[in-house]
Amino acid sequence: METQENLVYPWNTPPPVGTIKELAPGVYWLAMPMPGSLGHINLYLLEDNTGWYVVDTGLSNADTGRVWKEIFSSQLGSKPIIGVICTHMHPDHIGQASMITEEFRCPLYMTRAEYYQARSFANNGSSRRSSWQGQMFYSRAGMPDNYLEELQKMWQAHSAEGMSMPTMPSGYECLEDGQVLTIGDHEWRVVVGSGHSPEHACLHCAALKIMISGDQILPIITSNVSVHPTEPNANPLKSWMESHDKFLSTPADTLVLPAHNLPFYGVRERLRGLTAHHEDRMLAIEEACVVPHVAKDLLPVLFARKLDPRQMMMALGEAIAHLHLMMHRNRIQRTLHDDGQYRFLSIDPDLTRRAHPHAHDAPQDTPVMV
Numbered sequence: 001m002e003t004q005e006n007l008v009y010p011w012n013t014p015p016p017v018g019t020i021k022e023l024a025p026g027v028y029w030l031a032m033p034m035p036g037s038l039g040h041i042n043l044y045l046l047e048d049n050t051g052w053y054v055v056d057t058g059l060s061n062a063d064t065g066r067v068w069k070e071i072f073s074s075q076l077g078s079k080p081i082i083g084v085i086c087t088h089m090h091p092d093h094i095g096q097a098s099m100i101t102e103e104f105r106c107p108l109y110m111t112r113a114e115y116y117q118a119r120s121f122a123n124n125g126s127s128r129r130s131s132w133q134g135q136m137f138y139s140r141a142g143m144p145d146n147y148l149e150e151l152q153k154m155w156q157a158h159s160a161e162g163m164s165m166p167t168m169p170s171g172y173e174c175l176e177d178g179q180v181l182t183i184g185d186h187e188w189r190v191v192v193g194s195g196h197s198p199e200h201a202c203l204h205c206a207a208l209k210i211m212i213s214g215d216q217i218l219p220i221i222t223s224n225v226s227v228h229p230t231e232p233n234a235n236p237l238k239s240w241m242e243s244h245d246k247f248l249s250t251p252a253d254t255l256v257l258p259a260h261n262l263p264f265y266g267v268r269e270r271l272r273g274l275t276a277h278h279e280d281r282m283l284a285i286e287e288a289c290v291v292p293h294v295a296k297d298l299l300p301v302l303f304a305r306k307l308d309p310r311q312m313m314m315a316l317g318e319a320i321a322h323l324h325l326m327m328h329r330n331r332i333q334r335t336l337h338d339d340g341q342y343r344f345l346s347i348d349p350d351l352t353r354r355a356h357p358h359a360h361d362a363p364q365d366t367p368v369m370v
């Protein structure tokens with residue numbers, strides 16, 4: 001989705017790969033390469049009196065490792081890295097956590113749910129995708145029998161790009177919502193959101209008017225909010241929308257430092273825009289479901305382009321997330337049919353008044369892998 005909001009971007013491009021750029025006293029920005037349309041992930045360095053804290057680490061691939069080595073030798077002065085903070089457990093955020101914590105023998109900071117989910121996925125590999133739970137999840141959504149196999153092949157092809165889950169450090173320091181980290185002259189408060197990942201940590205410094213937002217608040221692209229076979233009845237979009245409400249209390253003049261796209265002003269506009277976007281997507285689905293639909297057949301409502309198996313997984317997870325929140329709101333009913341598929345039907349008598357079938361957001365071109 002393209003943004004409708006009036007966001008302000010103080011910088012047009014990320015700093016050249018291998019360099020760091022000071023954004024505010026003690027706050028530095030660097031970018032690491034990412035495959036595909038994302039192009040890069042933004043990482044941040046916070047300067048303490050005796051060393052540096054890294055916020056997020058990039059993919060686990062060799063390229064990113066090489067860039068880190070350049071940064072260690074040319075950008076950090078004589079100070080070591082003394083802590084690695086990962087906002088959440090996705091591969092582009094935790095990819096180099098082990099490498100950096102080994103190199104400097106420094107602790108990893110994460111919330112508990114993110115750390116243990118990362119460890120569990122790293123140990124379990126792709127086997128979770130071939131389980132009977134996975135089969136049942138996708139066949140209930142209307143996917144063909146060979147879909148899991150296709151997905152497996154696709155993931156193997158992409159693991160070379162560093163998109164697979166890396167090995168995690170064997171211990172960590174636990175971050176909690178509301179906790180304050182003192183780094184240099186500044187206090188950073190941990191603000192936890194949920195929906196994109198279970199317990200995503202953002203860092204807010206009120207004095208500097210800066211929020212490091214990870215994937216919790218992104219400009220331009222919408223973070224993936226998906227139901228997965230590991231928790232087939234989860235309601236992540238409910239958590240996501242509640243998190244948007246929580247983050248609306250962020251002061252309006254805050255500079256947001258996201259993990260993708262560019263730093264921006266306009267946090268409240270962006271949160272309102274994201275909420276409106278998901279409400280619109282739900283209404284579009286609800287309008288389609290006046291006749292019963294399986295989840296797979298709702299994908300054209302959300303995504304215009306033909307999707308490969310991996311994009312299909314993200315898109316399907318998102319469609320199901322929207323359906324689950326509407327079930328929670330008593331707007332959609334789900335029934336399991338004899339063919340083993342769930343059918344979704346709109347049940348709100350008020351829908352005819354709320355519907356506006358010709359005025360929806362255009363479907364997104366492809367689901368975003370962050």
Ligand SMILES: [Zn+2]
Nearest residue numbers: 088090215370
């Ligand atoms: Zn993410």
